[in-house]
Amino acid sequence: MQAARRGDGHVSAAAEPRQAEVIERVHETRDLFTLRLRLTEPAARAAYRFAPGQFNMLYLPGIGGVPISIASDPDDPTTLDHTIRAVGRVTRVLAGLGHGDRLGLRGPYGRGWPLAAAEGHDLVVLTGGLGCAPVVAAIDYAVARRERFGRLAILQGVKHAADLLWRPRYDAWAALPDTEVRLAADEPDRHWPDHVGLVTDLLGEVRFDPGATFALLCGPEPMMLAGARRLIALGVPDTHIWLSLERGFQCGVGHCGHCQLGPWFVCRDGPVFRFADIRWLLGTPGF
Amino acid sequence: MTEAHCLPRARLQALFDRLGERGFRCIGPQVRDGAIVYDDLSDASALPVGIGTHQAPGRYRLEHYAHARCFAWSNGPQALKPLLFAPEEPLWQVTRGADGRVTFASIERPAQRRAVIGVRACDLAALTLHDAHFLGAAADPGYAARRAELFIVAVDCSHPADTCFCASTGDGPAVTGGADLTLTELDAGFLVRGLTDAGRSLMDALPLLPASSDDLRLAKAEIEHAATSQRRQLPGRNLRDVLFANLDHPRWDDVAERCLACGNCVAVCPTCFCYTEREDAALDGSHSTHLRLWDTCYSAEHSYLHGRLLRANTRTRYRQWLTHKLGGWHDQYGRSGCVGCGRCIAWCPTGIDITAEAAALCKPPAAETDT
Numbered sequence: 234m235q236a237a238r239r240g241d242g243h244v245s246a247a248a249e250p251r252q253a254e255v256i257e258r259v260h261e262t263r264d265l266f267t268l269r270l271r272l273t274e275p276a277a278r279a280a281y282r283f284a285p286g287q288f289n290m291l292y293l294p295g296i297g298g299v300p301i302s303i304a305s306d307p308d309d310p311t312t313l314d315h316t317i318r319a320v321g322r323v324t325r326v327l328a329g330l331g332h333g334d335r336l337g338l339r340g341p342y343g344r345g346w347p348l349a350a351a352e353g354h355d356l357v358v359l360t361g362g363l364g365c366a367p368v369v370a371a372i373d374y375a376v377a378r379r380e381r382f383g384r385l386a387i388l389q390g391v392k393h394a395a396d397l398l399w400r401p402r403y404d405a406w407a408a409l410p411d412t413e414v415r416l417a418a419d420e421p422d423r424h425w426p427d428h429v430g431l432v433t434d435l436l437g438e439v440r441f442d443p444g445a446t447f448a449l450l451c452g453p454e455p456m457m458l459a460g461a462r463r464l465i466a467l468g469v470p471d472t473h474i475w476l477s478l479e480r481g482f483q484c485g486v487g488h489c490g491h492c493q494l495g496p497w498f499v500c501r502d503g504p505v506f507r508f509a510d511i512r513w514l515l516g517t518p519g520f
Numbered sequence: 521m522t523e524a525h526c527l528p529r530a531r532l533q534a535l536f537d538r539l540g541e542r543g544f545r546c547i548g549p550q551v552r553d554g555a556i557v558y559d560d561l562s563d564a565s566a567l568p569v570g571i572g573t574h575q576a577p578g579r580y581r582l583e584h585y586a587h588a589r590c591f592a593w594s595n596g597p598q599a600l601k602p603l604l605f606a607p608e609e610p611l612w613q614v615t616r617g618a619d620g621r622v623t624f625a626s627i628e629r630p631a632q633r634r635a636v637i638g639v640r641a642c643d644l645a646a647l648t649l650h651d652a653h654f655l656g657a658a659a660d661p662g663y664a665a666r667r668a669e670l671f672i673v674a675v676d677c678s679h680p681a682d683t684c685f686c687a688s689t690g691d692g693p694a695v696t697g698g699a700d701l702t703l704t705e706l707d708a709g710f711l712v713r714g715l716t717d718a719g720r721s722l723m724d725a726l727p728l729l730p731a732s733s734d735d736l737r738l739a740k741a742e743i744e745h746a747a748t749s750q751r752r753q754l755p756g757r758n759l760r761d762v763l764f765a766n767l768d769h770p771r772w773d774d775v776a777e778r779c780l781a782c783g784n785c786v787a788v789c790p791t792c793f794c795y796t797e798r799e800d801a802a803l804d805g806s807h808s809t810h811l812r813l814w815d816t817c818y819s820a821e822h823s824y825l826h827g828r829l830l831r832a833n834t835r836t837r838y839r840q841w842l843t844h845k846l847g848g849w850h851d852q853y854g855r856s857g858c859v860g861c862g863r864c865i866a867w868c869p870t871g872i873d874i875t876a877e878a879a880a881l882c883k884p885p886a887a888e889t890d891t
Contacts, residue, residue: 248626249611249612249614249624249625249626249810250612250614250624251624252621252622252623252624292810294614294615294616294622294799294801294805294807294808295614295616295799295801295802295805295808296799296801297797297798297799298797318826320826320827321826321827324826333620334620335616335620335621335622336622337614337622337624479825480825480830481822481823481824481825481830483796483797484795484797486657486658487656487658488653488654488658488660488793488795489794489795489796489797489812489815490793490794490795490815490817490822491794491796491815491822491823493840493844493848495764495843495847495848495851496760496847496848496850496851496852497848497851498852501658513764514764517767518836519767519830519831519835519836519839519840520830520840
């Protein structure tokens with residue numbers, strides 16, 4: 234197994250959450266919002282560290298918890314961004330929170346992106362929909378250490394043009410040296426300036442050295458499977474293709490059993506996996 | 521393991537008394553509601569004397585015999601699992617003040633010195649697996665608190681049920697470890713062996729007699745018979761690769777026709793560990809208790825993932841259960857998750873037999889009609 238990065242945060246089964254407060258609620262798109270959170274206890278805030286790709290359990294008293302990846306800069310773990318789609322019982326209530334509201338936070342959980350192993354390689358970041366959130370911390374990490382990585386290609390696809398998050402961030406990354414950003418929408422609007430179609434179509438249009446590349450993929454599983462196959466066809470070894478998966482995380486420590494994918498507890502063994510390890514099972518209906 | 525000594529049947533109460541004097545709350549098997557259950561028990565005469573069980577697919581019945589033996593039965597629906605992995609357990613409490621601040625309180629978990637009497641080898645194997653699951657890198661505080669103060673008096677299984685197959689999984693019927701003290705029941709009394717320091721110390725306080733060579737020979741013969749009389753077996757100790765290679769086997773459709781997805785097999789399985797988290801909230805929203813409850817991979821909610829179900833039908837849920845039990849466990853904890861207790865066979869309302877399903881799934885689909 235390649236070197237896995239883990240946060241130094243407090244991880245214990247059944248540990249109660251810490252209180253966090255909403256510093257800011259950012260409206261992102263029609264159904265996406267970001268909660269910028271801060272742990273209220275100074276000691277807990279000072280001790281908190283996370284690795285890009287890890288997630289927190291956000292908890293609302295009397296309502297329940299939900300796993301959300303950490304979408305902010307890992308070099309500033311005192312401010313934790315969580316970009317959320319209002320789709321279920323807990324996330325709909327989270328959507329109504331605003332500045333100063335209090336909630337519970339526990340984490341970070343899981344294994345993040347293999348950024349130490351990826352140093353010295355080109356990076357291809359291929360994401361779809363809200364899959365951009367679990368990798369944005371990895372991009373921030375690499376951009377802050379730009380000299381340790383080769384070329385950087387960031388490809389993000391959305392279903393509808395109106396679903397695109399963070400265009401200013403993509404524009405800023407596109408301006409960096411040796412960095413390419415390509416965006417795709419299946420359903421463009423009149424103003425969409427970028428590619429129309431699947432984001433995986435763009436893999437052949439960006440520059441990277443397939444034999445010396447790490448690829449970070451996050452998004453709907455069919456999109457990740459198509460992307461991984463395309464990368465392999467382009468010559469990227471399956472040991473250098475990493476995917477962030479999502480299952481019904483409840484405990485975060487591999488105890489409750491909901492997130493099992495065959496032999497793996499996705500919350501603990503992942504959520505970031507090497508494609509070479511999981512390709513035999515990923516995509517099988519029911520797993 | 522110490523040399524076996526003999527505890528005369530008439531002196532069995534001494535075991536309960538010595539444990540009680542050491543501060544242990546004794547828990548033992550007893551007849552309730554037509555089944556053998558484990559609960560508080562300080563009187564040896566309340567053990568299931570003269571009781572046997574008849575078990576078959578979808579069937580569990582007590583039988584009454586004239587003999588004086590009190591462990592001449594095979595396992596009831598539960599033993600150790602609910603004592604350590606509680607069916608319902610609070611994880612934390614939270615209050616929300618008028619100013620909106622939330623305050624979390626951890627749950628007090630006072631140590632409980634408990635001694636369980638009559639634990640079988642299959643359940644000791646399951647305990648080892650639950651220890652690996654709940655006491656790993658992120659130890660579960662409730663499980664750990666209950667486990668730390670647990671004293672186990674095991675008993676060799678002399679009367680396996682028709683549904684038992686522990687000999688095939690390598691987990692029984694003899695106790696080989698995992699307990700503090702182990703008993704082998706004979707007509708005249710019990711052979712006693714200490715397996716830990718605590719067990720040997722308790723042995724020293726019991727009114728024991730030397731064991732005769734006849735006693736030892738009889739005990740050995742009974743256990744050997746208990747192993748050889750088992751008719752069910754799994755088709756191998758490691759079915760991981762063959763099961764995962766047969767995820768499209770037609771037998772999954774066949775068993776889905778018979779499976780009610782009720783989750784009984786999960787509830788009685790001594791190794792199933794899934795739980796779900798819930799809130800028990802005050803109506804005014806001022807406070808709440810965050811709980812966990814046993815869950816089952818046969819429910820729709822188990823595979824819920826933001827608005828959809830990964831496993832929307834019984835075929836994929838049964839397949840999840842079996843490929844985890846006999847497959848995924850090997851990767852997770854180094855062995856199969858089945859200890860051969862046979863409970864899932866007896867307590868299945870439609871009598872689905874894990875050994876028959878595994879055998880069918882391990883054969884090529886074309887040959888399946890021959891079974």
